[in-house]
Amino acid sequence: MMDYHFALKQVEEILQPFSSEVRRPQEHQIDFVMGAENLNAAVEALFLAQWGYLSAITCLDHPPVKDENGQESEGSLEVIYHFCRNAAVAGLRVSVPYSHPHVPTICNWIPSATLYERELMELFGVVVDDTPSTERLVTSDDWPEGVYPMRKTFSGFSQESR
Amino acid sequence: MESEIKTDNRFVVPIGPQHPALKEPGHFEFDVDGEVVTGASIRLGFVHRGIEKLAEQRNYIQDLYLFERICGICSHIHATAFAVAVEKLAGVVVPPRAQAIRTIVAELERIHSHMLWLGVAAHEGGFDTLFMYSWRDRETVMDLLETIAGNRVNYSANLIGGVKFDIDDSQRDAILRGIDFLDQRARYYLKVVESDETFLGRTRGVGKMTRGEAEILGAVGPTARASGVARDVRLEAPYIGYADYPVVLVLDDRGDLEARFSVRILELFESFRLIREILSRMPKGELSTRVPRRIPEGEIVLRVEAPRGELYYYVKSNGSEMPERVKVRTPSLCNWASVASLAVGHKLADMPMLLAGIDPCFSCNDRLVTLRRQDTAQTMTWEDLRQYGIQYYRGKRVCP
Structure with a gap:
């Protein structure tokens, strides 16, 4: 078994310059919060350093919340790119607002990311700029445009619309 | 029956989603030149359950x-x-x-x-x-x-x-x-x-x-x-x-x-x-x-x-x-990409083995029927396709 502490230390050195905040959600995990503009450079740095491999891309939906004054904050989508090396897991976290949900593609570095990017576009409504394929992956052909099933606000279609 | 002539010199062999060689639904299109595969595309996800x-x-x-x-x-x-x-x-x-x-x-x-x-x-x-x-x-x-x-x-x-x-x-x-x-x-x-x-x-x-x-x-x-x-x-x-x-x-x-x-x-x-x-x-x-x-x-x-x-x-x-x-x-999901890229250059008859070689297991979903006519591609929904079928057979007087 390789030492994951060492791998975590390595990735921290590589990604520190790109991130605004570093978190440790679990002992074997390290998360780097960064802006969408830094994502491509960060993935490039990981790729060139040959640190780990892309395990999956996960998206989280943070719907708008009302504060005590009744003011509604804007909803956002958080895209997490998880890279793994032995037991160490590094997450690159990019948050984008509902009004401008754009992230750059990482397929230029990792071609196999296309499936995850298609899923982001289809299920969450994230716009992945310059991604090689925008074809649907999982929803049916009569699925309406602009309805994103994995958003928290989606709770199925009404009986009439079926 | 009218013959369908391809104008772009590609000959595509579609396999699936329902096919005797596959026990699970997946759709594959292989471009072939004679027996040799020159391109492959895969569409998954006929069994997505959310x-x-x-x-x-x-x-x-x-x-x-x-x-x-x-x-x-x-x-x-x-x-x-x-x-x-x-x-x-x-x-x-x-x-x-x-x-x-x-x-x-x-x-x-x-x-x-x-x-x-x-x-x-x-x-x-x-x-x-x-x-x-x-x-x-x-x-x-x-x-x-x-x-x-x-x-x-x-x-x-x-x-x-x-x-x-x-x-x-x-x-x-x-x-x-x-x-x-x-x-x-x-x-x-x-x-x-x-x-x-x-x-x-x-x-x-x-x-x-x-x-x-x-x-x-x-x-x-x-x-x-x-x-x-x-x-x-x-x-x-x-x-x-x-x-x-x-x-x-x-x-x-x-x-x-x-x-x-x-x-x-x-x-x-x-x-x-x-x-x-x-x-x-x-x-x-x-x-x-x-x-x-x-x-x-x-x-x-x-x-x-x-x-x-x-x-x-x-x-x-x-x-x-x-x-x-x-x-x-x-x-x-990770292994599918390898099939599409490995297929190129092999004989069509090797495809079932190549597919089986990654031990595929189907777990996503897409449902789309694309009809390819002479030089147009037309997308039909299931309902369109059903209606088309009804009209077609009415014309043939097969069913009332």
Whole structure:
């Protein structure tokens, strides 16, 4: 078994310059919060350093919340790119607002990311700029445009619309 | 009937989604030049069930059963991954005997999955005798799973916090006897796939993938290990009992179909060895521990080695009884890219073997019917297609 502490230390050195905040959600995990503009450079740095491999891309939906004054904050989508090396897991976290949900593609570095990017576009409504394929992956052909099933606000279609 | 002439000089052979050669729905389009494949595209996802969305509306205990039903072959590993992730979020420690039983069931499941695959792959290669033999022998491991769990598939061994059943002495003896028989049979299969001339004609040098290609295409599991990628989650990030009972990595750098056959069969021996070792020194003690219904806020990435490769679970809890988000990435998804790229340059007749070579398991969804006429492509919905069919047959006066 390789030492994951060492791998975590390595990735921290590589990604520190790109991130605004570093978190440790679990002992074997390290998360780097960064802006969408830094994502491509960060993935490039990981790729060139040959640190780990892309395990999956996960998206989280943070719907708008009302504060005590009744003011509604804007909803956002958080895209997490998880890279793994032995037991160490590094997450690159990019948050984008509902009004401008754009992230750059990482397929230029990792071609196999296309499936995850298609899923982001289809299920969450994230716009992945310059991604090689925008074809649907999982929803049916009569699925309406602009309805994103994995958003928290989606709770199925009404009986009439079926 | 009117002849359809292609204007762009491509000849496309569509296979699936419903096709006698495939037992699960997937759609493949192969561009061919004579017998040689010049391009391939794959469309997946005819059986998407929205499990990730469902999981957000159910509590952790219900979700355990839901995730066990993602796959009918590797059901235990899904439930294990979810249970371990939730246990870590809750901060509970599962008794060692429970972890050992989880590991035994996981390895029995790997044996069952690999033997099932061996049969399917042999069948795709036109070697039905091997298919019949391997599936007959697979019944042994299915019976063992039934003996200890009461079920042939969806064993439901896990609880969040432990396992449901113990393995007593008579069950242990039955497992050991079954493993001895399978060990002997697996030796025979290894000899067959490495020496039978007709079989080697279908596998040797076919679908070669170098280590570099496997890494770029994102291949995982036995498919990647047959190309020399030394990666196995059981070793890299040991979970359940794998820290106490380490596995030995099975690696082959030939990268062709033959290598994928031998890697999987050699992994069978490794599973036999591991089960014998665990049974010879089973820890004593409790089978489960209490876990609160409300899981404290947190998030975790948990990876396990399913029979087909790395399985990824991301679980985010929000302090309630239901998870905030669960993301599952199954190993087959990673391996599909390799098929599309390996297909080019091979004969059309090699395609079933190449597809079977990654041990595909279908778990996504898309439904689209595209009609290709002379130089137009027209997309039809199911309803359009149904109406088209009705009109067509009315015109032929086949039906009223």
